[in-house]
Amino acid sequence: MSEQVQVLVAGSFPDRLNTNTALRRYLVEGFREVLGVAAVAEASLETLLPELQRHRPKLLLCLGSCPPEVVNYQPVRAACDALGTHLAFWLHDDPYEFDLAYSATDVADTIFSNDGWAVLHYDHPRAFHLPMAASVKAHERPWRDDKERDVFFCGVAFANRIAIVCDLAPRLARCRTEILGTDWPAELPFAHNRRMPNSELADACAASTVTLSLGRNLHFANRRYQLDPSTPGPRTFEAAMAGTVQLHFADSLEITDYFADGEGVLLFDDPRNFATQLDALLGDPGYARRIAEAGQARARRDHTYARRAEVILQRCGMAPAVTASAAAVAVG
Amino acid sequence: MTANTARPWRILLLDTKRSNPNHYLCIALREALAAHPQVACVVAAGYGEAVHRAQAEGCNLFIAFDGEEMHRETCARLAAVCGRSLLWVTEDPYELGVNVANGALFDLVFSNDSASLARYCAKGRHLPLAASPLLHQLEVRADGDCRYDLFFAGTAWPNRVALLKQMMGELDGIKLKLALPHNEHLPKPDLPLPPSSYSWRTPNNQFVRFANASRVVLSLHRVFSAAADGAPMAATPGPRLFEVALAGGFQLVDLSLDETRRYFDEGREFIGFNNDGEAIEQLRHYLAHPDERIAIARAAQAKALALHTYAQRAEVLLAEAAALPERPAAPASAPRRLRVLQVTHNIVGVPPYGGVEVYQDMMAKQLAAEVECYFYVPDRSVDGSICRLYVQDADGYREIEALRFAGPSTQDALTCPERERAFAGLLGKYGIEVVHFQHFIGHVPSLPYIARALGVATMMSLHDYYPVCSQFNLIGYDGRFCHAETRSEAECDICLRHIRQAQPGSQACRRAFFGRLLQHIDVLQANTSEVVDRYRAIFPALAAHPHFEAMGVPSTDLSRQAVPPTVAKPLRVALIGNFSHNKGGEMLFDVFEALRDDPVRFEIFGSVEAVLAHRVAALNLPNVIWHGGYTPGTLAERLDGIGLSLHSSIWPETYCLALSEAWQAGLVPLVADIGALGLRVEEGVNGFKYPHDRPGALVDRLRQLIAEPERVLAAQANIHAGLWTSLPEHGRWLAALYASLAARSAPTALLAEAAQHGAAPTLADCGVVLNYPLWRRTATPIPQPATALPALHHRAIGYLRRHGAAATARRMAHELRRRLRARLGA
Secondary structure, eight states: OOTTOOEEEEESSOGGGOTTHHHHHHHHHHHHHHHOGGGEEEEOSTTHHHHHHHHOOSEEEEEEOOOTTTOOOHHHHHHHHHHTOEEEEEEOSTTTTGGGTHHHHTTOSEEEESOTTGGGGOOSTTEEEOOOOBOHHHHOOOOOSSOSEEEEEEEEOOHHHHHHHHHHHHHHTTSOEEEEEESOOTTOTTEEOOOOOHHHHHHHHHTEEEEEEOOOOOOSSOOSSOOOOOSOOHHHHHHHHHTOEEEEEOSOSGGGGTSOBTTTEEEESSHHHHHHHHHHHHHOHHHHHHHHHHHHHHHHHHSBHHHHHHHHHHHTTOOSOOOHHHHHHOOO | OOOOSSSOEEEEEEEOOSSOTTHHHHHHHHHHHHHSTTEEEEEEOOTTTHHHHHHHTTOOEEEEEEOTTOOHHHHHHHHHHHSOEEEEESSTTTTHHHHHHHHTTSSEEEESOGGGGGGGGGGEEEOOOOBOHHHHOOOOOOGGGOSEEEEEESOOOHHHHHHHHHHHHHSTTOOEEEEOOOOTTSOOOOOSSOGGGTOOOOOHHHHHHHHHTEEEEEEOOOOOOSSTTOOSSOSSOOHHHHHHHHTTOOEEEETTSTTHHHHSOBTTTBEEESSHHHHHHHHHHHHHOHHHHHHHHHHHHHHHHHHSBHHHHHHHHHHHHHHSOOOOOOOOOOOOOEEEEEEOSOOTTSSSOOHHHHHHHHHHHHTTTTEEEEEEEEOTTTTSOEEEEEEEETTEEEEEEEEEOSSOOOTTBSOOHHHHHHHHHHHHHTTOOEEEEOOOTTSOTTHHHHHHHTTOEEEEEEOSSTTTOSSTTOBOTTSSBOOGGGOOHHHHHHHHHHHHOBOTTHHHHHHHHHHHHHHTSSEEEESSHHHHHHHHHHSGGGGGOSOEEEOOOBOOOOOOOOOOOOOOSSEEEEEESOBOTTTTHHHHHHHHHHTTTSSEEEEEESOBOHHHHHHHHHHOOTTEEEEEOOOTTOOGGGGTTOOEEEEOOSSOOSSOHHHHHHHHTTOEEEEESSHHHHHHOOBTTTBEEEOTTOHHHHHHHHHHHHHOHHHHHHHHHTOOGGGSBOHHHHHHHHHHHHHHHHHHSOOOTTHHHHTTSSOOOOTGGGTOOOSSSBSOOBOOOOOOOTTHHHHHHHHHHHHHHHHHHHHHHHHHHHHHHHHHHHHHTO
């Protein structure tokens, strides 16, 4: 037994199905930055029970989503009860999988949701909003003058994204644009259906003057309240950390809570407005650099997994003090 | 629970709409009610838990919110449980016809629309929607901080699109933010903008932020009705008027809705217009005069905060509720029998049947004077697409209804909306007060959630380990007891892959479902404390279950004086019950063979399992007598002269009725030391034991008892009625339990009327959403050994002998379909 471990960070669903295990690593690093390396351990859901018994942590944080076809948290709850461990979940697929959250709310002492609108709808006495973040180690990149692309985006071609990109296409076609991901229509000459692992995304963003920030409208289990997303996803924070300018389609203004106007992120509402801002950025690399570096500084200051770890510890009664910026994002 | 006089209200709040993108309105009301000084508690619950929680929390006021998609039966029960009931509808006049019909279930109806009020007659009240400081209050922005000139969000009705287009034409350079969701029933918006710029969605918390970040927010009304009898337009403004005001937005409002002036002062708190030209002029003016605009926004915000939040609406609701006359106590009804529905896999008389069927039959007869028992049973002669409802009367089981479903049942299913709705219909139609789940085979296990949603109390008898594993005897793929409580899910995955071609994670899914399900059943009954302990080890949350009781099941009263056992040689040993693998069949062949020349004779009272039948014939054992099956109640006299009974199960039986029957007949049991057998028999006192998985030890033990018959006689002297559960004792216990559960069930007086409208809730409506309706998803098949076909062949022959050609043909067809479906992964 390692007596030093205070926090065990685990997957909330099996790693064999989880394409986002990197997020757990980032969070482990964040906790270690706050508490020290020896105080934090990591486990997959598959190894969670023995690791829980081995480390006997004060806090177990399960990160991910909770599809009921593969998870059974009752033994985890029982083990936490026996050990006196606080059981928290950070659910990062809200609102797209909101209807499945009962698996976690049944057993959790504390719930964190990545989405500010979804969290309001939780039937749980301790549900808090906690946006995703970025990892300094994994995502921070120095500014590059030798940009390989003018505009970059990587992601699944959800219907809303296709609509936006198609409307932007006349302008995008006139600069060095690269859109990657899956399901992009063949008629977009700059789009390629090729996946890019998270480990390469930061480099790609850093090599691009502008990275598009486009929301998602594909829901897997969101029938009950048909919630629309409010909070930007992890890619927004990761791209900011990588030192790119993000042009964010303004379907929510919550992003301005995380990045002030011109602080790494510029909002656009339509193709004309997009083109104006893109022209300004491409026409003045110094301007682009100032915006990108401001965003990177903000991300480094307020949107790392270490800042999120502080909020988690405070909400779970394990930390007396939290930085002001960390507290600011913890909208309960 | 008595109400506190200072804080008298204990409120059950239900959003009637099962899929409601405007649920935030209900959340806003919940917060306002909870903050009201006269409210002790607000229980906001969905359909699955509403009745249960209203009862548990002693709620005395039921508020139904929204009105759409109402399940009338649940609401009728909630109204009866709480005593006073209010309905606040939010979609008048568009849903007026349905709302008026639903309003009959409530004491008062509050309509969002003043023009709809007359349709509700005396019980109608007008109550506009409002805003919430929690969700909507924002600082009024300085002009320079605004991001947009004009913001409009609303469905792209043609009248709205036309005005927006005109504004864009006349105010060159205006910075617009438009959200115009449209659908296939509307013409595509004719705007000089690409669709992505106006076709987007945002949640309500961001809607108010866009309003707050815009200099002007345009308010336009719709001309539309989804209901045939609805008026074309609401007279009362919707919630956005109040939300934008509280968010510090300046509103330019279409005055076709005159009632806007009732809530805000025109010219001081909002600016109105009567036509498109006026709208454009006002827009131009206020964009040019930010101070005037900001002053109006501030005044509107102050008015909204003072008069148009949910706190003020809650005040109205509670004042009206307080003014309701006391509801007269319901007249005492004449004594009658309780109506209990037995949900089970089979009934006595439909072969093959076993202990569960015998038990439920006995109890129904035992309690006939107090309980009217209905039986809900899958028809096993078909593929499970039919369930039959029987009532037990003097003539036996009388079918009163057959329910036909679109598809066959499968033991892999966790949910089936069609079956769930049909079940809810039965509960209402027959006024069921208690549901007793005997077994889920042939049913979807979601049914207890449906009973709970309707406020019908539930009980489950855990006759085996079906909730723990689809292998309900806990015999693993190696043919042995698996000690389920010590197995990891990975071990279960491997076992279930071999047995059922299940993908990894299947057991986790099933356990999570059943573990949660068991917590939602009012009473759990297991036959022994060992079963309770095993269930708690596997489902730890059951440690907190309020009523999980061990009570043995009774066996048929043999009504016979025990005859002194004969221990003369050869020693006669009875095996009571079906001769099967689970009862140690394979192992017993070795024992019979080993004792072929010893002074012992085994007499088997029960059918031989098909897969073992060929071995019986092949071995030609001179020391074994195969008596075949027996009718319950006829066994006693056939046991005369027999000294020992042998109970050789290889799984942890949960009680073992055969043991009770053996004791009652004066036989001394020799049992496998596992499960209830090991628990109930005291070694050397009232029976004997051997290690369940060691046939050699059983041979040794039998030889010892043959050699020392006085030990058998001594044990026989210690047999007494306290060793088994008596029928009268169990009957008294069950009758009392049914009565207490029926007292918990929500009143059913309004059922006959209420049940006629509104789709019954499904599992998903109860908040349990599954990505897949099945717990088992099919993995790549494991190649089967060449012996599989002969085994099937022998099973078919055995079935033919027992059930005849027609039944065998049906059974083979069913099996072929099942295997084909499994192969296809259906």
